[in-house]
Amino acid sequence: MRIVFLNSLEKKDGGATAGDAQVWIGEEDGIWRMGWNEATGEGESETIWYEGGSWSEMLHIYRHRLVIKLGEGYRPVIEGIWDEREEFHGRGMAAQRLICYSELHENETLYNELCGWRRKKASAERKAPYLIASNRLLRLISVFRPRTVDELLQLPGVGENKAAEYGAELLALTAAQAGERPGEFPLDWVERDIDDDTFRSWMYRQKEAKFRMEMEKFSLCRQALEAMAQGGNLEGICERTGLERRDAVELLEQFEKDGYTTEALVQLELQDMPAEEKSSIWQAFEELGDAFLKPVLQRAYDQETIETANLDRLYERIRLLRLSYRRHKDQAQKAG
Numbered sequence: 001m002r003i004v005f006l007n008s009l010e011k012k013d014g015g016a017t018a019g020d021a022q023v024w025i026g027e028e029d030g031i032w033r034m035g036w037n038e039a040t041g042e043g044e045s046e047t048i049w050y051e052g053g054s055w056s057e058m059l060h061i062y063r064h065r066l067v068i069k070l071g072e073g074y075r076p077v078i079e080g081i082w083d084e085r086e087e088f089h090g091r092g093m094a095a096q097r098l099i100c101y102s103e104l105h106e107n108e109t110l111y112n113e114l115c116g117w118r119r120k121k122a123s124a125e126r127k128a129p130y131l132i133a134s135n136r137l138l139r140l141i142s143v144f145r146p147r148t149v150d151e152l153l154q155l156p157g158v159g160e161n162k163a164a165e166y167g168a169e170l171l172a173l174t175a176a177q178a179g180e181r182p183g184e185f186p187l188d189w190v191e192r193d194i195d196d197d198t199f200r201s202w203m204y205r206q207k208e209a210k211f212r213m214e215m216e217k218f219s220l221c222r223q224a225l226e227a228m229a230q231g232g233n234l235e236g237i238c239e240r241t242g243l244e245r246r247d248a249v250e251l252l253e254q255f256e257k258d259g260y261t262t263e264a265l266v267q268l269e270l271q272d273m274p275a276e277e278k279s280s281i282w283q284a285f286e287e288l289g290d291a292f293l294k295p296v297l298q299r300a301y302d303q304e305t306i307e308t309a310n311l312d313r314l315y316e317r318i319r320l321l322r323l324s325y326r327r328h329k330d331q332a333q334k335a336g
Helices: 055-071 093-104 108-125 135-144 160-175 189-193 196-229 234-241 245-257 263-269 275-288 293-300 303-308 311-335
Strands: 002-013 016-028 031-040 043-052 074-076
Touching: 016 055, 031 055, 043 055, 055 074, 055 196, 093 135, 093 189, 093 196, 108 135, 108 160, 135 160, 196 234, 196 245, 234 245, 245 311, 263 311, 275 293, 275 311, 293 311, 303 311
Parallel strands: none
Antiparallel strands: 002 016, 002 074, 016 031, 031 043
């Protein structure tokens, strides 16, 4: 196997090296292999992170697995293993340090009280809870416990409107808890309180969730594209990916935006659809546009059909035919 990339990392504990490791990528006969070799006081171990023919898939896994190790405290001995353009003291990092501190110094009692307040408020106002306050904002409030509107406004995620609408209730909850605050406002002391390595590890842990989602999405898209390439239908994509039909259609729409063609699958799915029904939907697109589905549904089908048929299946047919309509419209625009 030919090694094409190798870098060393080490983990410190109180200034002393607590672990050494290497991340490597190799290639042999078109097959990529990637692994993690780790040496500790108990010996050496090797973990294979990837083995396969997709360079893109391997890079997604590389970013995800590596950021986990960086979050555990490993640091590159040789720079270049990560994007060194990333700044840990630049714009926006002050807010990130406040969030970091709030997650490392939790006040669960007040946080749970704030969650209960948000739940009741969301129910009363018929809003999604996150529109009232995010979990991170409630965590910030619970830890730093602002006493005035001015202090509340110093927390990231609080603007004038939110402070005016909910400030009095939030401040009443923070004032009701006894005991000293971890520090006074302004909160510039937080940056001095968190050392750079702790903050860096926390930042990498935040990236881990993002990279995991990207990796899972890439894998799901690859499986769907492979099913399409093999002539599979929508049900075949659902079986292969675990997606519901509605989510699979959304994925097809994303494929079209990304430049893939789904026409073969659309034709396969709609092969038994009456030509008159297709024509009615197509005409509705011409007259009403393709941005909204409900007007098209109401124009293409009579009320009896809408009331008695499977609405999910009708909408699915409209969305699939819309893929063909949009492609036809784009081709016409390019030709004209």
